[in-house]
Amino acid sequence: MKLRSLLFVPGDRPDRMEKALHSGADALILDLEDAVASEAKPEARKAVAAFLEANASAALWVRINPLDGGEAEKDLDAILPGRPDGIVLPKAEGGTSVAELARRLLERGNASAQILAIATETPAAMFQLGSYGGQNHLAGLTWGAEDLPAAIGAATSREEDGRYTPPYELARSLCLFGAAAAGVAPIETVYPAFRDLEGLAAYAARARRDGFSGMMAIHPAQVPVINDAFTPSDAEIAHARAVVAAFEANPGAGALSLDGRMIDWPHLVQARRTLAAAG
Secondary structure (H helix, E strand, O other), X not given: OOOOEEEEEEOOOHHHHHHHOOOOOOEEEEEOOOOOOHXXXXXXXXXXXXXXXXXOOOOEEEEOOOOOOHHHHHHHXXXXXXXXXXXXXXXXXXXXXXXXXXXXXXHOOOOOOEXXXXXXXXXXXXXXXXXXXXXXXXXXXXXXXXXXXHHHOOOOOEOOOOOEXXXXXXXXXXXXXXXXXXXXXXXXXXXXXXXXXXXXXXXXXXXXXXXXOEEEEOOOOHHHHHHHHOOOOHHHHHHHHHHHHHHHHOOOOOEEEEOOEEEEHHHHHHHHHHHHHHO
């Protein structure tokens, strides 16, 4: 499943869900957590369940409420008959959280939904980012820059110029490495200034440069920018093909020269990853 762009849509706004289907996002995240007020959650569950039933061919994920409260049970009971492609798990605290969600899915007869864990939203979660390996239902890890500072009493997670402060750069980095260690997709967090598409383009380019394979969006206008950032260019594809061809022509070589530069096994790994991202 390609996950370059994942667009959040409030679960209590069926009109926005319909519009989001035409956004070009690789997947929609129908949100039953932060985007929905407590008193609106029952109606939101009904709306999300109906949307899932009516759009079985679309790539639809649902962000449920945290597992440690009763709302998550109500969420799963309401939405699983609609067979969502995946569940976004907030406030995840390591592989045990994913295993518990997988258990609840199986308990309800669902063995197919994938899980995307938001892995940095509590202080305890920071110490579990190396524990996600071996979770069969896990498709990816992502992180957040809002809940964690609130949890520890920080004034903000960002410098005045928008860059993350060191504690949250650490959270981002550990999420990236935790995903790589678990062999799942690392997904960059949202860019909240949804009107700043130029800033978004730079942010998404840095994310891809650093190793993230996709990014979450909060507005349909962000989707084309994100898709472009995480789609290899023609030049990148041509270079990747040349690297693969060079090693195929010299199967016993450990290092080769290509276009005046030395290439070795890490370059081959990256080339294959580029071609996989290009489809």
